[in-house]
Amino acid sequence: MWLSYGLVAGSVVDDTPQQGPTFQMPAIDAEMEATFLEILATHANVSEAARASGYDRTTWYHRRNDRDEDGEPLYPDFAAAWETALGEGRDALRLEARRRGEHGVSKPVFYQGVVCGHIQEYSDTLLCRLLEAHCPEHKRTAAIDLRTPPGEQVRLEIAPDIDRARRVAELLIELEPPDEGEDGGDGTPE
Numbered sequence: 001m002w003l004s005y006g007l008v009a010g011s012v013v014d015d016t017p018q019q020g021p022t023f024q025m026p027a028i029d030a031e032m033e034a035t036f037l038e039i040l041a042t043h044a045n046v047s048e049a050a051r052a053s054g055y056d057r058t059t060w061y062h063r064r065n066d067r068d069e070d071g072e073p074l075y076p077d078f079a080a081a082w083e084t085a086l087g088e089g090r091d092a093l094r095l096e097a098r099r100r101g102e103h104g105v106s107k108p109v110f111y112q113g114v115v116c117g118h119i120q121e122y123s124d125t126l127l128c129r130l131l132e133a134h135c136p137e138h139k140r141t142a143a144i145d146l147r148t149p150p151g152e153q154v155r156l157e158i159a160p161d162i163d164r165a166r167r168v169a170e171l172l173i174e175l176e177p178p179d180e181g182e183d184g185g186d187g188t189p190e
Contacts (some may be wrong), residue, residue: 026059033078036060036086044089094130101127 034051039049050057065075065084075080104122108115 026055027058028055028063039079040082041085041088042092044086044093095124097126097130101130 032055036053036055039052040046045048046057046060050060051059060082063075064079068074100123102122104120106118107121109117109119139182
């Protein structure tokens with residue numbers, strides 16, 4: 001605590017910096033924690049899991065991140081369970097994206113406001129995103145190295161059109177001034 005002698009009737013004035021309100025961790029029982037982790041594992045969404053458990057998301061973030069005076073987690077088992085549940089939730093999202101890409105989703109077809117059938121709609125975009133995430137060689141970006149002075153390297157990245165990226169690189173190369181000694185001395189190429 002910082003103390004200084006003030007001029008308030010010869011008394012000591014407390015100059016301790018005031019902090020905002022401190023967070024008071026509510027009592028969380030095992031059932032609430034299990035509900036939170038179950039929803040987190042199903043949906044990979046902290047806000048949804050917090051709503052289902054009856055507590056605000058900040059409560060759960062504090063529970064995961066709180067540390068003692070030595071910097072050790074106060075709830076290490078919960079922090080580990082959080083990471084496991086979040087990983088399971090992400091896996092579930094990947095599986096659902098793949099299912100929608102491979103097997104599609106049944107959507108109703110309407111005629112004059114009445115359902116007259118269903119079509120199976122597939123998502124190539126979801127499959128492409130999964131492919132890009134797991135197989136970097138399938139990313140739709142182009143990187144082309146340009147001629148630069150020795151020791152320097154320039155990367156031009158344009159997505160998703162590789163042909164356009166190549167053409168831009170060719171145009172940039174054409175705009176480069178010729179190296180000294182490549183012309184006949186009068187500024188025209190040999």
